[in-house]
Amino acid sequence: MTPHRPLSLTLILSLVLTLTAACGGGAPGPGEPTTPQDGGAGTPSPEEPMEEKQYVRPNMKDLAPDGPEIAAYRKGVAEMMSRPASDPTSWLYQANIHGTYDVPALEAWNTCQHGSWFFFSWHRMYVYYFERILREASGDPDFALPFWDYTDPTQRALPLPLRQPQTGNPLFVTERNPGDGPGQGINDGAQLPASATSFSQAMMFTNFSSPEGSGLSFGGQQVPAPVHFSSPPGQLESQPHNVIHNLVGGPTGWMSDPNLAARDPAFWLHHANIDRLWNVWKALGDGREDPSEGEWRDQIFVFFDETGQRVELTGKEVVDSAAQLHYTYAAGSGDEPALEAARESFPAAPFTDDRRTVVVDKAAATRLRGTRARVSLEVPAASPQEAGEEGRLALVLEGVSFGRPGIYYEVYANLPEGAAGDPESPLYIGNLAFFGQVPDAPAGSHVHPDKVDLAYEITGVIEHLREQSGWAGGLDLHFVPRGLEPPEGQAALEAAPAAPEVRFERVKVIRE
């Protein structure tokens, strides 16, 4: 049996610190067309013989808070904000494309794609046209959207230019997570916990997509047509994407509500990073490839360019950001050699779901209110016929109501009583978090309508337990609450406010 070792967070982080890789996240995919079809005025034309200008999206940490790039970002955002919401190049129109409570909805509003394999392609197109509009509005022809590399331990606080409350800073909004109280909010420099920013679980998956109903893939479940919200989400959408939305927005802020999220300038830096991680995933190789299915490659989505023209793009036109959309990324977490060095720890075979067996199915009505909780299961050993080929194991939490608690829960297996959760330990499974449910949203709003399912790979965790003498199949799931950490140099407050309730209904273990 192939050993499955979860990639150590320490390894990623230590390698990140010694990164030497040059820019160039956009590794070209083989056999792909190199330019998009012309979707309308302003779209790069495939026939153009001229060399297209290449942009490098910078890492926020490399930009001086008072430097020219941030000044251009501020100027462009202010200019877009001054335009009326009916103007497709305005700040509000662009934000409303993701989602909005505003009615009547104009063209392309409420079209964000979550919980399916369209998550990556749709958001890439969205950020791409937003960046073109912003570049034009900034007056800087070289402007490229920076990314917030929160996985870098030196960048766990929201970047400074976004939390300077002086007047005239359009990057600052008050609608963000207040954390545990005064001085502890994300705008005060509170830090994201390490596990919130971890993408190693997602990177282990070599399959971009999984069959409908399964979240056991990097990029999400296959669906035949666009779907605004669905579940289960793919692994990277779930972690870190969803967790970051919750921690930045908190219980009432914008980033944790899909109908308001893109009004926060932090949204765009977050999604530039998520887009970058798609390139990082592909660069890992070992079968990591974009979908070949026509339903994904030919699906058309509608946007607007910097002239206000309606434009269209399809999945196959955005798979290679460097060749087709003319941008790459500066160095950041996950670039080679960081993940390259750890790649042997990844499982070789993808989840295919064609031999899946449910080995545990337990009703486990559980309510989490900001304190630790435990759910106990028994995982049967593989049957004698299957001995020696146990395959991969997944944990699925079903019927999850997550809402917007402003915190999340680390999930562990068999954590010793009283032990602090350590996301670098082999007992760490992943995070319980979500983005898309807004419990107090007005009726008829375009938010996630249902309870959701969340899936986790637990092959390595179970192997670790089996290696311990006397383990008889008992699997205690521990849920450890985690919120913003105090700003550097500050202590946590004595009493944290009670967290809004998070619930789930069933727990399953799947073997394949």
Ligand SMILES: [Cu+2]
């Ligand atoms: Cu998002």
